[in-house]
Amino acid sequence: MTIINRYLAFQIVMGLGIATVILLPLFGFLDLLDQLGDVGKGTYQVKDAFLNTALLLPRRFIQLAPFIVLLGNVVALGRLAVGSELTALRVAGLSPTRISLAPLAVGLVLLLVTMVLDQFVAPQLQQKAISSRAVALEKSAALGKQLGIWTRNKRNILRIGEMLHAGKAADVELMHFDDNGFLLTYTYAKYAVFIDGDLWEFNDVTTKTFTGNQIESASTNSMQWKSFLNPDDISTLTKPPESLSPIELFLHVRFLRATGQEADAYALALWRKVGGALTTIAMLLLSIPFVFGSVRAGLANRLVVASMLGISVYLFDQIIANVGLLWHLNPALTALLPGLVLIALASFWLRRIF
Template identity: 25%
Template sequence: MNTVRRLIFSTMITHVGFVTLAFSALFFFIDFVEELQDLGHHGYTLTNAIWTCVFLQGAHFYDLFPIALLIGGILALARMAQTSEFTILRTGGLGPGRALALLGILGVLAALLMVVVGNWYVPWSEEQLALHRAKFSNRQGLNLGHGGTWLRERREVLGKGFHNITVNVGSANSQGEFGLVRIFEFDTQGRLIRRVAAERAEVEALGDATTATGSVWHLKKVTDTRWLSHEMVGEQAVLDGSKIIAETHPDQLDWQSSLTPLVVSASVLPPETMSTLALWRYTQHLATNAQAAQRYEIEFWKKTFYPLVCMVMVALALPFAYLHARSGSMSLKIFGGIMLGISFVLINHISSHLGLLHQWQPWLAAAAPSIAYLLLSLSAFVWLVRYR
């Protein structure tokens, strides 16, 4: 049994590795050609272009590895069927259940690899890519668009009820450091009572970064404006029409908040590049503050179920080991299997958009394509074993 396991594993891993390497080389070349047009702009050199392509490989690998697993699996198993190796293994006692279990082990290992890549390597590479590109632009840090990104929280003020606080972040300079920060505080009646503007902010988590429930924002070069009631007027207050305003300009101001660095970083990054934990924490934050969270909930469930895609791809490849290679049209069958896998990837992406459009349950929109194709592949496998 160890010999059979080594033969199947080595054949599968070799073919999947070659297909993955071919896809990576192809996309590296495409990215490199695209980056060449920026050479010489703002000190952008050939070495910088290569590093940009290297950072892009993380997201490419995460998207393409399931397809590479399918194509490599089909090539490996079809070759074993064509050379009668798989037939000899079946004659030697390799039953359908044992073959499915062996490939299931490979599927589990591939799923674990996707968990590691999707939750650690892809977020890291996307962050490094954004910071790397920001060095060669006219602005400091990762620009978040004309309006920046907006966050919201509710805070209980002793004796005054709950105040709504809205935070605007204009750019992300690095992990936990943000630029062009504006904080607006509204009282229970919705009136603006305070505005804090800072050139940059360093967000420090209270406790462990992954489990923190609060943070301290170290604001630099601050303009702190307060709208005061008549009885609170002090020496620095000025009369602006019918409003009484007090404005100070401290070099540094510490502001405590429930917005942790993980939540802020999650709001800055596209949902596709966030880790599962960051997506979960951000959806909890949005739900707590009565904000629309379905887009991030769907992406959370997609990333949760994404390792199941590897199991689906392995299951789609297994029936090709039971095809009769001498019956002809093997290349056509392999092409059909590849197109089936590509169709799965397309439907998996379309399902999330349809779920967002029609307000489906997030877990259902994310899991339906994987479950449907897994059942389809297992049905084809049972049919081939029984009737062919």
């Protein structure tokens, strides 16, 4: 029985490898085309496009994992079915449930690998690609076009117009309010340098103080300000939500909600990581009836149907995510719904076949 388990696991790993070799270069090539569109802007060169595409591959692999699982298992089990090996295993006394344990086990290992990549590898490489591309294109990371980076706590609103690099910002505005929400001071700094921890130094500063019906204005070359943000917070604010690790997303969502800010985009990105795991499990379950439920179908037909299902799932997931963000639906429900629906569908299909 151990020999059969190893053989099945080997075939599943081969199938996953084939699906990875097909899907990852394909989507990597599409990413490369997008990167090549910026060649010639600023100091961005062809080698930068190839390097950034390579840095984005771990993130792309994580995104493709559910579809790699689906196609890989269909390829592996389909090859066994075409070669009558599944029939031989059934004659030898192995039930479909027993045979299905091998793809489930290998798929769960792949899921664990993607979780490790998502926490420790993909975010760092993706952020490096975003940062190097922005520097080469002479662009700064911002939350909105020409709007800068906005954040706040209970009594302060901070706007950073442009991040020049990790330790320096330009076009900085700070608004300080009293407990009743009335504006006390407005400070504008042409530049802000992050000295140490949460201590900032403003340069070329203009400060306006509001007292009653009077406004007093003063200018100074520099001043220090103890920020409510630390360098990690600033770094997180300049990164797209999908490029953050699960722990970074969790901490940032908690920070945004604690300071009364909109956190839906980051909360949705966090829950979509959980939703991606559910979708991977669903694809594992769906790949089994594709083979056992289509005995007369050839491998090519199975792959075509599986590919159409994968595309449909991807489009459904994207539509649900964007609608949920637009309509301010519950992020957890929005992110988990596609995976839960697919698991229910797979369970129903499996019960009918087995």
